[in-house]
Amino acid sequence: MSPIKVGLLGLGVVGGGTWKVLTRNAEEIARRAGRRIEVAAVAVRDMDKARRLVGDQVLVTQDGMEVVRHPDIDIVVELIGGDTLARELIMEAIAQGKHVVTANKALLAKHGNEIFAAAHEKGVMVAFEAAVAGGIPIIKAIREGLTANRIQWLAGIINGTTNFILSEMRSRGLPFGDVLAEAQRLGYAEADPTFDIEGVDAAHKLTLLASLAFGIPVQFDKAHIEGISSLAQEDIAHAERLGYRIKLLGITRRRADGIELRVHPTLVPMECLLANVEGAMNAVLVSGDMVGPTLYYGQGAGELPTASAVVADLVDVTRLQAADPEHRVPHLAFQPDAMDDTPVLPISEVHSSYYLRMRVQDRPGVLADISRILSEVGISIGSMFQQPSGDAQADIIFLTHEAREGSIDAALLRIRTLAFVHSDVTRLRVESLI
């Protein structure tokens, strides 16, 4: 069978990785796919550099549209990122009746509904395994592996940069700023790390996972997002003492009244597998009503792991490109006419347990007053400890039982006004998971 022809948009880290994977494992891939997968065209900024990598047999151009519209190209692989040019190129590829493989989570989290609708209309595939958790086949697991289940919730470490930073902060006792600087030196964090450390990248990915799990449209703008840049070293140490580790989790859960969709630092019990995912690794815990909890672990970023997912998509698309669209898996796991309009809940309606830390005047009655406020809004305390912090002050830490976040907000509003509370109240969420 003649090779299938791929047009590569972008030859950066993941694009270069895709070239390497397709070249190095060409034979192994063809043994599986039943035909060879060949890059026939690349669109890049630096044509000389590209030429040195891909040789003379491949069309090299600076014009992405030339690749997208090229009659020989069967599948367009978009790896330039961003949501302007990438969006135009993908929409044009779809309009040309070409299948698309992309790693662009930001684009799909924001414009996925439009892109998938256009692809469905045109009868082409838009595959995006590489957009979430790099080399881990998590999209395939949720979309195809767990189809027998009503998925109840999922929670994932889906940003390697922040997991690396949190791992180092804990194991070496260093503050956030120092570890971030080191992560930048090592290439684990970008020069502008905002998207990673503020949780935006994780929220892009979580948005896609929630759609696949529950059959809801992508709704990035509804996600609650908190990053780790204001996380204090002492909270990591306190959590450790209480038997928890702090991880930046993307969590989505189906409740009777709506969908929780949130990214934030989370205390996770130390014996939980997720708590033991260290360094830049990723892992996603998915709970289905029939299968129970399942976990998927691996490298969530990097040249070759991400390219592994791109190429797995290429193999899938190669197999199914000539098939009837009805033989393919729907983009967002559910048939387009069977999507769910269950709303995403505001963060105040989320249910969680909470870690609260505050510095107070060390005198009788303080604990009673705070406990009374928590009790009056219906929050029950799971455990508490207090330690002197000098100057006749003490740090008090509460772990609450599960509560509605709105109730916690109401309590904190009152606690913050108490004269004997000398600091702001640090509030972190606690999830027992499995």
Next chain:
Amino acid sequence: MSPIKVGLLGLGVVGGGTWKVLTRNAEEIARRAGRRIEVAAVAVRDMDKARRLVGDQVLVTQDGMEVVRHPDIDIVVELIGGDTLARELIMEAIAQGKHVVTANKALLAKHGNEIFAAAHEKGVMVAFEAAVAGGIPIIKAIREGLTANRIQWLAGIINGTTNFILSEMRSRGLPFGDVLAEAQRLGYAEADPTFDIEGVDAAHKLTLLASLAFGIPVQFDKAHIEGISSLAQEDIAHAERLGYRIKLLGITRRRADGIELRVHPTLVPMECLLANVEGAMNAVLVSGDMVGPTLYYGQGAGELPTASAVVADLVDVTRLQAADPEHRVPHLAFQPDAMDDTPVLPISEVHSSYYLRMRVQDRPGVLADISRILSEVGISIGSMFQQPSGDAQADIIFLTHEAREGSIDAALLRIRTLAFVHSDVTRLRVESLI
């Protein structure tokens, strides 16, 4: 679209679970599959009991062939187990041009080559996600998720019974026999537990995983199999002290000269995720050359988790049943004309590190003599400890660096003849994994 019609052979634990999953999640499944999946016929021993479960709309018979040959049935689900009647029914289903879903690892490990060849010939699918690691979509992950990789090795906890027993032996310090009896009371072990505790069930599953990973035919008869029934409590304790846990692993690895295929108790470093998989849970670690290590975790057995995998296969088959065979994933991941004939290595050619324990006379020179023997066959010692065991005797434990198993055998042959060695030598394998 009209429902697809399923014939269920067997309504025991997994068959009953499959009925429950299809019934309880009928709507969620249809939202994904695009059409309903209906059980139209069941073949069972106890027809009255079956009738009470499935009602009047379903054909109930004691004759499996009636289901297999029924013109209304599109997909046959074989859940009766064993390799005589199950084999005949599956072969007849294929001959009738029907797709098959099965959880029967014993059958596929022994007769998979013949069954898959017949299915390929006839252009039908034989899906078997439920045959390995229950609800974990591990077959999909290897067969479709990691297609970009040359898979290097995989190691899995793929038998829940033995993992439960080992977890209890370690955490409660109890001997094998006591824990087995308790596992039988709890339903984690069968009345005749031989297949589980002697590693045969794990070897069936490993045989299938090795084929999917490397594109080799199924070769159960080449697997090296050791169970846990002779594992001493004291080795679990010694391992713990050395920073390891003992797990029954199925391990398969591609080496230059052949494929390792082995099931045995294995010392795994405590910080490794696999070492922390406790109770009846399963997990498989798969390492690809591009993606690096990936791990898949979940419930490996039980009514609903296993049925979750059966139904996931039903959804896949429903989607692709009208597609050209070339649009489907090959049964053993690789195209039938691209299978690999790399031989499975005998256990003497396997490479591993080793844990050796022996009781010796506690006098000068003993350690020197043993060390010399190990050194003469080229085995280097990683660490050693000795503890007195009373009566002027001592227990010596060696951890070796990686060595060829044949060299270890040669050394043990000589060590066993030494007059000052008062016990047999316990030999366990040690794998660092990741």
